[in-house]
Amino acid sequence: MPQQVTRLGIAFVALAVVFVAVRQKLVPDTFGEAGHYRAAAVDSIAAQPLQYAGHEACTMCHRPIAEKRSVSNHSGVSCEVCHGPAAEHVAAPGSVKPPAPRERGFCPLCHGYNASRPSGFPQIDPVAHNPMVPCMTCHDPHAPEPPVIPGACRACHGQIASQKAVSHHATLPCLTCHDAPDEHKASPRTLRPDKPSSRDFCGTCHAEDAISPSHIPRVDVSTHGEGYLCWQCHYPHHPEAE
Amino acid sequence: MMVDSSTSLDREPTATREPVDRRDFLWEALKASLGVPIALSVIRVPELRGMQAGGDAEHLYGMGIDIRKCIGCGRCAQACKNENDVPDEPHFVNTWIERYVIRTDGEVLVDSPNGGIDGFPPIEEEGGTLRTFFVPKLCNHCEDAPCVQVCPVGATFITDDGAVLVDEEYCIGCGYCVQACPYGARWFDPVKHVARKCTFCYHRLAKGKVPACVEVCPTSARLFGDLGHRANPLARFLRFNEIQVLKPHLNTKPKVFYANLDGEVR
Amino acid sequence: MQGYIYPNEFELRWSLLIVLYPYLTGLVAGAFILASLARVFNVKEVEPTYRLALLTALAFLIVAPLPLLAHLGHPERSYEIFLTPNRQSAMAMFGFVYAWYLMVVLLLEIWFDYRRDFVLRAREATGPRKWFYYALTLGSTDLSDRALRFDDKAGRWITIIGIPSAFLLHGYVGFIFGSIKANPWWSSVLMPVVFLFSAIVSGIALVLIIYLVATLFRGKKVDMGCADKLATFLFFAMLVDFSLEMLDFIHRLYESEESIEILSQLIEGRLFVSLIVLQVVLGTLVPLIALGVVSPALSWRGTRKVPAEVRRLIYIGCALLVQVGIFSIRWNVVIGGQLFSKSLRGLTVYKAELLGVEGLLMAGALVILPFIILGLLVKIMPPWPEDELPAPPEV
Known part of the structure; x- marks a missing residue:
């Protein structure tokens, strides 16, 4: 065997031995017990306060x-x-007392009006809503109540009710448009309330010749909207003018 | 919303896995065909299966998020900073809230000022808005986590119960995991000089509590539970909603599930 | 900032130092492949640069891991990559690929090539120098014909192993980026190949610069046959490299995946100077045209022969431009890949700091360092043909 090979062989074997020895010594004790990681790390993470x-x-x-x-x-x-x-x-x-936020700035974090919040979630305009009065004056944070306690349709259709409450249709009772049999309350899925089935129904208020207050927007019921029912394009619980 | 700790044998299929997955197989095939360099054979590498979630663990944690319930209050993001010693400055976060505003002309605006902790300013020109909503984000604790795959030393890993964690005493701070995470969920701690991320509040789970963000979510938009058991809020959430995960095309198999997620979210 | 980026993305985790790392390893791989041209493929013209290319590769290989090390959050824990490498991680193999390349390929090849020199120098010198050279021989002092023939044969075999190893070293660096599916700018199967060919380009250009400049400073005559050959290789390597990059570019444009919009914004805005101006125009097209016109092997019959002095100048100019271009490639990959949000909805900015561990000064120092090491190596192991030691006296 050539001299070079033996000399190099010695050098490489020495390096390999040192590597293996050092490695044995340095690999953490619990490494590889549960997977390719230090098992002890899980315990120390779990022990955080x-x-x-x-x-x-x-x-x-x-x-x-x-x-x-x-x-x-x-x-x-x-x-x-x-x-x-x-x-x-x-x-x-x-000795340690948690804070109780009483200032007006806190509640609007959740209840301030924001268009991106889900419709139906109770929201107020923090500037216009009873200015300067702390929220707690009227609402108990441990049992807050809206101005109207949910009942009737609202008891189940809260989201629709809240939405309608801030819409142009706020003053219309649900039964104006829906005919709901009493049995609907007992078996809501088998006996459903109906929806307006003709364009003329909405036309009662919105047709050009309708007998209704003048601020209500008017359309030509016979031509507007290419024969769709009104609620197929407009959302009657929150109708938009555009 | 307690974490169910009963040891039921009745598992959902998600908890059972085939003993050899594809990556395993490819590796074995490669090893057999090429022969591994001598250097590799010196190294004691534990079985790959240990790295996969599931196995014999009692739990397989996951989270459910209902977009329609999120009010964007930012309490989750704030609670996370409090609970997990996340510095307020610079603005690194484990969890954050994005606001999406999709305008009638098709333009999509997204923002997340300070992760949503301080709330969101009013939308400009509300009239032109087609849809708008909030999306809470956090580490998805992927079953096939790219961050775990790339960590050169095994400082980040998936526990048996499915949480992706970082060993802060072992992390060398190379930052490869930060690059590999498709969700922007990892960040580099400027004080500790290691990678940090959401732990699902692993220390809270260990004490039978839910993650801080779930604890403080006032509308239950966030739910926490165990994918291995049927009787818990998450299982119910998964039964009654159409479910989406983020960036499914990357095949990371997230364990954070979204209901009512909009197609514009990424 | 522009559009939306995830909150954690405002800081670019990989900075200027990580730009340096693929740049430096590219030079190593390129220089080595140039050396192998002389050794394995018997390209006689480039033989004067054989030893120089080897030493250049070694000098840059020694420096290559330093920017990585300086960039780590915990450099003192870097040894863990040898202790518990995660075999699923592209980066974990760095230690082993590096060690393999340094110990098994470069050092061994240099040792076999220089062993005769070491022995002769050890015999000639006195005092500490004698012991130094003797240590370098590892005690293997046999200079018989048989032993020298073995040196030559061994060196040849190591070079043959070395070529795929050099491919591995740099192709693997490309894989570190190319395998990140989260990042559409990086995630490309062509990435390792593009890295490889750009490495060859940069290595040839670097050796060309060092050879021409060093020869001029030493007051020796430049072997124009060698310089012309290097320039020809450089031209063809660039042609392949540029074609690959264009293929990648066209492929992305044609597929137009969801990331195309943000990537277009990236190229037209943040990367315009470094990608279009520096990488493509100044770093690729200008040198390609200049070399094509000037190089005797490439120019058409009938064009007037360009005088040697002018050719030398143009070669140096082109090689320098190529270095700028290749550095820009690394910059555009590493920094460019972090300038857009993974939400694909926004762009961020990168400002390199001047001082500090990851600053410009540090980067500058790391670029100069390999040249200092090369100077030392050249002093210990002169690579020039005229320094060939006379045959050993009969023992």
């Missing part, structure tokens, strides 16, 4: 408030949404 205690923790001490909230419109809103992370408070209830 909590900031948000979770609503169950609050309920243990603040039972009356929790019960009130649990049957209110805020039943799905957990305590720490408004009061902030409270794990420290749970650990030391006497």
Whole structure:
């Protein structure tokens, strides 16, 4: 065997031995136990401290408030949404007190009007809605109520009702357009209310010769809209003029 | 919305996987046909299967997000920063909210000022709006996570229960995972000099609690649960909604599921 | 910023240093492939640059991992890539590909090629120099005809292994980018091939520059046959490289996937100077035309022969432009790939800092460093033909 090969062989074997030895020493203990990672990392991540205690923790001490909230419109809103992370408070209830936001700026984070919010979600214009008065003056944050308690159609069709309430059709009762049999309340899917089935129905108010207040937009019922029923293009619960 | 911890044998099919997946197979084939360089054979590489989610774990975590319920209040993004020690500045986030405004002329405007934490300014020219909605985003905890695939040292991984985590003591800070994530969910911690991301609040799950963003979502737009069990809010969510995931064409198999997702979202 | 980018995307994670890395490894692979032309394919004309190309490859290979290292968040943990490489990761193989190329290919080839020199120098020199050269021989001092013939044969075989290895080294760098499906600017099956050919282009151009400049400074006569041959190879390598890039470009344009809109904005706006002006026009078209006109092997019969001095100048000019062009390619890939949001809805900006670990000064230093190392290597192991040592005295 040529001299070069033996010499190089020695050098390479030495390097390989050093590599393997160093590697044995340096690979972390728990590496590869569960997968191609340090199993101990999972434990240290799992051991990180909590900031948000979770609503169950609050309920243990603040039972009356929790019960009130649990049957209110805020039943799905957990305590720490408004009061902030409270794990420290749970650990030391006497010394650490979570904040309770009372200023007007806070509630509009959810309830301020924003066009991108789902229609039907209760929203107000923070500037025009009872200026300067803290929200708590009229609404109990643990059991907030809208001005009208849902009932009748609204009890089930809340989203439509809220939407209609801010539309040009706000003052029209549902039964103006829908004929709902009483049995609909008992078996809503088998006995459905009807919808206007002719263009003339909307024409009662919107036709050019209709006897209705003059601010109501008018169309020529016989030619407008190429024979579609009105509600196939317009949404009567929130009609737009365009 | 408790995390179900009962050990039921009744699993949904998602939890069971074939023992050899395609990547495994390709690798074996490559190894057999080419012969692996000597360097590789010296290295003890544990079985690939350990990296796949599922297996014998008790849980397989996932999240459901209903776009129609999101009001864009940003409480989730704020809670995440509080819970997970995410610096306020610069504006890195584990979870954020995007606002989409699709105008009648077809133009799509998207914004997410400070991740949505401070709310959203009013839309300009509301009249020209065709559709508008909020979309909460976070790490999708992909079953075939590109970030885990590219990590050179095994510092990021999928736990048996399906969470994609980063080992901050082992991460070398190369940033390859940041490049590989199609969702922009990873960021580089300017203080710790390692990659960071959403953990599904793994430390909270370990204590039987839901992630902070789910805890504080006031409209239950976010749901958390276990894909391996039938009786939990997520399973119900998946039964009663048409479900979409983000960027399905990339085949990352996300475990964050969206209901009522618009086609413009990406 | 323009349009919408994901909140976490405002910072470009891979900066100027990561632009340097593929640039430097490209020079390594290119220089090596040039050396193999002389060794394996017996291209006699380029033989004067054989040893120079090897040393150039080594000098740049030593520096190539430094920008990566400097860029890591935790450089002190970089050894983990050898401890627990994730075999699914394109990047994890970096350590091994690098080690293979350095130890098994480059160092071995240089060692076999220079062993005779080492032994002779060890015999001649005195004091520490003697021991230094003796250490370099690894104690293998046999200079018999049989041993020297073995050196030659071994070097030849290593070069043959070295060619695919050089392809691997740089094709693999392309794969690091090309395999990222999240990024439509990177994700392309052509990426490794384009990287490879641009590497060959840059390597040939670099050796051409070093050879011409070093020869002039040493006051020696330039072997114009060699320079012309290098220029011809450079021309053809560029032609292949440019065709591949155009193929990639046309393919993307024709397929017009969802990313096409944002990528068009990227090219027309943020990358206009570095891609259209620097990479395509100045870095590719101008040198292609100039070489095509000037090179004796390429010009048509009947065109007047360009005098050697002018040819030399044009070669150097073209080679420098090519370097600018190839650096722009790396820039456009690495930085360009991060300038648009993965939401495909917006563009961000990159501002290189001057000072700091990832700043311009650091990058400049890392570009100069290989030349300093090359200077040292040339001093220890002169690559010039006239420094050929006389045959050993009979023992």
